[in-house]
Amino acid sequence: MLTDPRLIIGLDLPSIEAARAMVERLEGTISAYKIGLTLLARPGGVAFAHELKARGLTxxxxxxxxxxGAQVEGAARAVAEGxxxxxxxxxxxxxxxxxVKGRDAAGTGTKLLAVTVLTSLSDADLTDIGYGFTASDLVERRVRQALDCGVDGV
Incomplete structure (x- = not known):
């Protein structure tokens, strides 16, 4: 079966073992995986991401x-280099x-995606945290800013 590189499977699972088992079950059909904070923060989580990359997966x-900015620069460079x-x-x-500065310093092909507004935030939530925009207006504003900053997608 051919894989579609546009399909990215989220490994939002409770353990690295469960995520590894999912990757094994999907071998040959999926070539790209998203690893979120829960898995990345576990002992061995970043190593698991590197393991998938070493296998030729996205x-x-x-x-x-x-x-x-300075901390994000360093973190983005470290993640890209890894x-x-x-x-x-x-x-x-x-x-x-x-x-962008950190990614560029790494000299890798890492693409940056900007998260405009978390999907869990309502217009009322945005008001509570001090934004003077609705979610749709803030998304539009941040998309324009993302393009200006040189990220690869939103």
Missing amino acids: VFQDWKLHDI GCDLLTVHAEPQVMRGA
Whole structure:
């Protein structure tokens, strides 16, 4: 069976063992996997991401990096150097500029994806945390900012 490289399977599972078993079950049919915070933060989680990359699979590390620009720059560089095809960051200009700088310094093919607004946030949530925008308006604003900052997608 041919794989479709546009299909990315989220390994949002409770353990590395469960994720590894899923990858084994899908071998030959799926070539791209997303690894989220729960798995990345487990002992051996980043090593598991590197293991998949070493097997020739596409690895999407869903860190959603969010910190001061200098910290995001260092983290994005470290993740890119370690072997990552897609990396997420929050779509705030300082964060995205730091991520682009770090990714570029790594000299790898890592693509940066900016998370505009978390899907769990409602317009009321955005008001509570101090944004003066609806979710749709904030998404539109952050997409424009992402393009200006040079990330690869949103």
